[in-house]
Amino acid sequence: MPSDFETIPRETGAADGAPPRSEVSLTINGRDWSGVIDNRVTLLDLLREEIGLTGSKKGCDHGQCGACTVIVNGRRVNACLSFAVMHQGDAVTTIEGVGRPDALDPLQAAFVAHDGYQCGYCTPGQICSAKAVLEEIAAGVPSHVTRDLEAPIATTAEEIRERMSGNICRCGAYANILAAISEVAEGAR
């Protein structure tokens, strides 16, 4: 099956008693990828170790930090808590698909302008998450701080803080992350 990506070569280990593997095809940042992988490979490890898209980061590997956040079929998820074999036919967007250095997404530009990071390790997850947060608010998905469950939801600082709580920043750049997201939300209005 044709892949748009060059897969990092590795031994297949297909001897008897080898761990079960499965074939999977999915679209990553608009390009097709197909391959045969160990069933235990997470979506995060597929992206980083098999395909070489190292923008998505492995922080805790247990869904607690959000550094691995990617967008699957339009929704943000923790790539570390998902088996790649379960993503047959899915469309995945990673930070590499959000924007490029010469064509930044407005959120990426806002993170630069507001210094929304220090070490930068959590930033790809923060930006993927923030993109989805703005869409979730526009779609009327309520949050823990939404008081009126039936009225349209305003993109307030309180809403952004609550919705971004699944993305931890060990450096504590939260104030600037909030400023960056707020600016883009403001611009979208």
Place this chain on the structure above:
Amino acid sequence: MRAFSYEKPGTLAEAAAAGAREGAKYIAGGTNLIDLMKLEIETPAHLVDVNGLGLDRIEETAAGGLRIGALVRNTDLAADPRVRRDYALLTRALVAGASGQLRNKATTAGNLLQRTRCAYFYDTNMPCNKRAPGSGCAALEGISRQLGVVGTSEACIATHPSDMAVALRALDAEIETMRADGVARSIPIGEFYRTPGETPEIETVLGAGELITGVTLPAPLGGAQLYHKARDRASYAFALVSVGLVLREDGTGRIALGGVAPMPWRVEAAEAELGEGAAAACEMLFAGARPTEQNAFKLPLAERALAALLAEARS
């Protein structure tokens, strides 16, 4: 992680047959199961992916309620206009749980079946009767601040971590299943979870291979529907105590608690005391409670949370 084989059946009958295989486990969102597989606390030899079964719809029932498919994601359930309007307690409980990323994957059935977050269940170097039956309970003499105060046993003081289940308990949900032999049944949520007793590894009444297919809500209760979650940080943390309250205009209502017991905790008799106030209701809710020195604060915390919700509901 232990190796496993994988299949994604397209029909319920195929799934039920596959789920009955030795060492098989169903996977839906996987947000809890994959975490536990990485730690080798869960070691399925075979995963049956139920995401192809079409159980992802919310439909109105003839009785005026809703039938929620087992695979409806927590985000979609919380955002459904009918749920927001008629079962606000369920939306409020859902959005109090986990993170946006996790709610996008987590399913209705998986949320019900998630395992405890007791630190000793997660720490494979420590005894835990739930993880390794008969090995003992490290929590009893350990750090128990987060753990259960009522419905617990000498063998286990773990809590059920779900917020969603607290709302479903208050709303009298019924859990629909299909057994491995293809027979369907409906289980009131009040009969779904088992107290730990001597066998804390057995958490529900589900049989081997029995698959949750949906959850049914009766017709809306109306009234004020509120959820308060007390936790160590403002967002994305498990409850120390949570309180779900329905208070109707005639003064009747429902109370269910989270973070205090091995299951969403409801004592129907306590609801007759709603007019008497939080203290009277909590006396019945916590009858027979056996808190540790470290988590005895949960009893007054629950009472104050309930008092605050009652005041809010009446204002």
